[in-house]
Amino acid sequence: MSETRRKLTTIFCADVQDYTRLMGADEEGTLATLKRCRDAMGNLIESHGGRVVNTWGDGLIADFPSVVEAVRAAVDTQNELAGFNAARPSDGRMLFRIGINLGDVIVDGDDIYGDGVNIAARLQASAAPGGIVISSTVYDQVRNKVAVGFEFLGPLLVKNVEDGVPSYAVKIGDGSEEATPDERPVARPQPKAAVTTEARPVPGGRRLYAALGVIAAVLVAINLLSWQGVFWARFPVLALAVIAALAWNRDQSRFDRKIAALAIVALGIIGINLFTWEGRFWAVWPMLGLAAAIGLRWSMRR
Incomplete structure (x- = not known):
């Protein structure tokens, strides 16, 4: 029987934009592309000292002992996937959204649970396709240590978090072609129950x-x-x-x-x-x- 404990860690949460539509158009091709993209993401996560905690459907959760390395892994992931998607037709691109949060979690065996994980999932839900959104706890640690820009999105309302979560979009280079329809991250309804809460400014x-x-x-x-x-x-x-x-x-x-x-x-x-x-x-x-x-x-x- 595994023993539960708590730890402070950086939670990295990712999933695919329009995964249901992609599966409806080509199940086998989409699954093969998902495996390829997720393998590449897993390799980058490990190279930055992170650990893939769990995968489900089109989603992935990882944790990192270093906040800086978590953001670097996310940036490298989106850059690599942008190159992969550049050769694909616009309606067949597999665009991941990534959310990163620094928080206290419950560790049970190889899994992690708690509000820290839920916040990362909701940050991911508010990211643009091909984009990254981080919490203010992450921003405070990386703002002068990672060669990217940041855009303040305001506090996002999150279930069980009374004051909302101030969040920032990570600006990678001059922006990717995939993200142009949604330059600013917005909250979208999700098919998975873990990320169905809409993110919006605290009033x-x-x-x-x-x-x-x-x-x-x-x-x-x-x-x-x-x-x-x-x-x-x-x-x-x-x-x-x-x-x-x-x-x-x-x-x-x-x-x-x-x-x-x-x-x-x-x-x-x-x-x-x-x-x-x-x-x-x-x-x-x-x-x-x-x-x-x-x-x-x-x-x-x-």
Whole structure:
């Protein structure tokens, strides 16, 4: 009887786009192509230190001790399969979608289970044909270590994950011919129960901003109704504004989020200095420290 245990690992999940249609058109040819593609994928996974955990139908799950090697294996897989598909007719190409997540899983024998696996499956479901989608836990580990670009897709709603999963599409080179009809990954219904949940942006941001706005308005009203010559509400309102800005920054993709967070904190410090003005701009010193941190962060970007 196998013993279950837990471990932190990188989960690699892949399956074929339009597999049912391909099987309906040519069962034997599709099975032969699937075996060829999956053998190539398995070899690349092993060459990057990974392990194929399980295969089912047109799907495959692997795990990696290294997050970087998992992403490199996915990129190499999609590049190799793109070359294989280039010589095939457009309606006969076998395009895999890959999702990668770093998470805690339950190990039972050779299999792995848990939310970490489910999240990888849903990331895969949101990938474009021939594309790769990774979770933010993976992105944080590989963003400066793999020679590819990334596009922030926003938080994806996943069953049993309350706050959603921020995700990124991996940009391989200048994009493949196969992926052009779906440049941005979108969620699609899946025939397998493991990946049927639709991925979509979490709608909590607007509710948070509305709640912070209501709290700020109430504080200002209390201050005015109990006026004693001091506008004390400016401090909690400033704090609420900083919280709202940081929440906005968490989901935006236009600027580097860590640099933007430092800039928001700097503006908050300037606000405190102005609200407590006594003829001295003391905020220049923490501003200098934050500017140095921003400069270091900018210089280290890939």
